[in-house]
Amino acid sequence: MRVIGEHERDALAAEGYLGVADLFDQDEIAEVAGHLDGLFDRFGDLPPASVLDLGASDGEFGSQVPEILYPSVLSPGLRRTAVFQRAKALARQVLGAGTWFRFDHSIRKPPGCGFETVWHQDRVHKRSGLPEQRLNIWIPTGPVTASDGCMRYVPRSHLNGVLPHEPVPGRRGALRTVGATDADAVDVPLPVGGAALHLFETVHSAHPNQGKSTRTAWILQFTHPRTVLPTATLLHRAVYFGQTRTWRGKAVAR
Template identity: 85%
Template sequence: MITEQQRRSLLTDGYLGVPDLFTPGEIAEVAQRLDGLFDRFADLPAASVLDLGATDGEFGAEVPEILYPSSLSPQLRRTAVFRRGRALARRVLGAGTWFRFDHSIRKPPGCGYETVWHQDRVHKRSGLPERRLNIWIPTTPVGPADGCMRYVPRSHRNGVLPHEPVPGRRGALRTVGVAESDAVDVPLPVGGAALHLFETVHSAHPNSGPSTRTAWILQFTHPRTVLPTATLLHRAVYFGQTRAWRGKATR
């Protein structure tokens, strides 16, 4: 868990690196579950997979992403990592905080694609008032060469900033006018996590190292609000398309 001073730092700066949230054994359990899903990436439901690499690249070979991995592998929600992440989110955002979404992004060794600068709020489907916290959890040690997170401190105070499409990148929206000199890298050991708020401008380095970089990202929301129709329909379609897979995963 984090201290009150760390909590205030997160709310002030919009991000926080915590080196010791989990034990190596707890991370190893998550890594095993995620590795099993990535090993079957080509067989996962189409609604569950993306590739954040180039539009002309082989799908799934560059920056594969799995949406809702904890729905495809429900054991992930029973891990100590998930439980502690949820408790942490409630400490930061308050009572009534709930789990909204998770995804996992993998950058293979030598991956030349950075995660472009962006704010998570730019992808929000509704205008409902809410606060969100993302917990970015790597399964291996990460530094700038391995694809660690980086942030623009206090950028969450400026509202939703202009974004632009990134030519040649699948669905990428990039924050306009970010000064690289303002960026702060957040390297982490195994067991560490990077936390950021919904409006914080952030990105992640390419993985120029020799090891695969996998991260599990948990998103929590406060307060629990009535979801808009578009979101409900999106969820219904997703869970309908993945029902067969989830049935196999729980047997």
């Protein structure tokens, strides 16, 4: 099983992000893509709490940038894939023993999608209120470059704590890091089988998709409570199960 080396782990800790080109093989990614395609094909029928349109600019629901929340709850086979198992092992390697799976989502940018994912820190969207470290593993189902929606990062931005964010006019629910600019960014293009890793405070964004293929990413978030108190871990789990309770009732078997 591919794990990351010590120098890669050091680079992630120092820079706040890491692109790894060869974590998974093509068959493993194809299995994930099958699950996600199945869900996106039924996007309009999924429970309303499980879907968002990141491109939406008003109260109308559309599908310019469709996002599925907790796809692994809706398509439980995703949790049994080699990709999930390897990602979990990787997260434990980075964050340490006691790390557990917190959240997954999938974001699709159709060809010609002009929406960038705005600059932000994931910690700004944190709901539990508990001290913790998180690792985000962003896994595209096809090759990605700057012209078709790869991730980009502001190096070392995780070292400055939680930065001010502002709402984005016309982008429902989006919060943008004040002052982050494209000039500070490093693109992380990836081949199939690659993944982009980042920490909870790292300022990041993703390009629009100006290419001809659909860009789909499965995004896994793992958490490690900073406190060793078992109650904190249990509270995290309770929050997770509370948030997904109604969705699990509507799970689609696959």
